[in-house]
């Protein structure tokens with residue numbers, strides 16, 4: 001018999017000795033949709049498999065993440081077959097499912113153009129219509145090599161030779177056979193909707209010294225509706241791309257001289273500072289103390305913290321005195337024809353510096369916080385000690401992965417380290433959850449997905465400590481009433497953690513916050529505190545961030561709102577414009593009055609037509625556009641145009657300021673709750 005676990009949690013036993021697809025069709029009435037694969041013994045299996053007596057099985061449905069991944073991976077096989085049909089002799093690299101789609105790498109006789117994609121799609125449709133089963137074959141490696149040789153698939157031969165097992169699995173659908181672990185769709189007909197999106201360059205095995213290949217990206221779904229929705233979302237995301245909107249709003253830019261490090265323009269700096277001001281306020285209320293630690297710290301510190309062993313590739317290093325040597329002792333350096341430094345003479349460097357030291361540019365703030373903790377003997381009375389730092393960190397990311405504000409080399413974390421006694425952990429986590437929810441709401445994020453990651457296979461610290469820490473995290477989460485998922489074994493080697501993902505207006509999920517317990521660093525740095533009585537215990541160190549990186553969070557916020565930042569963060573809240581030259585004096589008075597009232601406002605008294613002035617204000621996404629015409633100048637009012645509704649109405653100046661204030665602050669985050677749309681004007685306005 002097989003034991004089948006149904007999606008609702010019900011268990012059924014069914015006769016063994018038949019394929020899983022036969023079992024699935026018997027259970028059709030109990031399954032909400034047609035499965036695409038199954039799970040057994042902790043792995044995914046194809047539906048054509050027949051499992052041994054006593055096996056525990058559950059089916060993978062199209063609606064599950066595994067189901068989507070299988071569809072997309074199978075799509076890449078179908079695309080590869082289509083490409084080989086169109087380009088005989090094409091060699092295939094690898095073709096995995098990725099987030100939101102799939103790709104396959106090819107070595108082709110010529111460069112692909114965008115016009116090739118519809119032709120490949122056409123060919124894929126033929127394969128889909130043929131409803132060909134994916135067939136698995138387990139063969140000895142020599143046999144697999146022979147078959148790949150016959151097809152000229154030399155990359156696959158290289159992959160086979162790298163597999164330690166004596167045999168490998170091949171999957172074929174019609175005319176195409178691939179080396180693959182599987183599983184795949186039962187047949188090609190299950191691929192209901194797909195779209196090839198773009199071609200880019202890639203290298204064999206991702207190595208820039210390797211063979212250059214062409215990578216075709218695509219996406220696929222189980223229904224055309226889902227595909228259409230996804231493609232519409234991409235169009236909307238493209239419109240909201242923070243790299244473009246950020247330039248349009250004059251927030252920031254990037255320069256070749258410092259790749260991956262943003263230059264913050266005045267408006268962007270305003271947003272950045274305003275966020276920091278807000279956070280300072282709530283951190284202060286929550287009992288944090290702000291600190292600042294150096295950006296460069298001796299690399300022996302990073303050796304002790306373990307970063308040199310585990311994180312070196314992501315770190316920048318700096319040698320003290322390099323440029324002074326260049327200036328003071330020309331003989332100490334070897335220079336090129338332009339006089340640029342090529343190499344320092346180590347002896348000369350030593351002479352100049354006394355003792356040469358290398359420093360690491362901090363990729364994290366933790367070791368700095370630890371040195372600060374150690375600057376005096378700590379008593380239990382000081383705990384929990386909550387040290388917050390807007391820590392400016394640098395990480396050496398490959399230039400190929402840099403992406404606007406989302407993937408940068410320099411960023412500021414809204415970091416904090418809480419040193420506390422083990423019995424204080426739960427209360428600290430509970431307080432953090434309250435703080436986190438409050439901050440997210442202020443920025444207009446109300447949906448938060450939470451994941452608790454528990455002890456991984458490789459870990460340090462006693463089991464009892466882990467059990468206690470995990471129980472504390474779980475209990476704090478349960479008490480908060482916020483639903484959470486569990487990632488078994490997903491914790492860091494040094495402690496369990498909770499990650500927080502916010503959902504944006506386009507339904508995309510972004511991991512921002514994190515809270516991690518750490519038993520390792522207190523051990524490595526021999527941290528302790530003086531207890532009320534007895535031996536000196538170690539504090540637990542809690543690393544936590546709410547927004548993550550300010551840079552990345554601003555990028556997320558810009559895309560979430562499409563650039564219509566919440567009123568309290570908007571660098572400009574209003575623009576006041578004159579209808580004609582005659583009202584210029586009165587317009588200037590209104591501008592001055594608004595500024596005096598603390599409104600962030602600018603002035604447009606150009607001799608342009610009103611249409612042009614409105615358009616410019618709209619493009620700059622200024623929330624309110626105030627016009628002073630003859631009537632307004634006479635009766636002392638302004639005409640207020642709300643960018644969101646496009647409607648204008650007369651208002652007394654004082655009433656406008658009051659309305660602005662209430663929109664800004666009285667309902668934290670509410671002004672932006674509906675994905676960046678402002679609520680209709682309040683009645684009092």
Ligand SMILES: [Zn+2]
Nearest residue numbers: 073180181182
């Ligand atoms: Zn495959």
Ligand SMILES: [Zn+2]
Nearest residue numbers: 364365366543
């Ligand atoms: Zn830390």
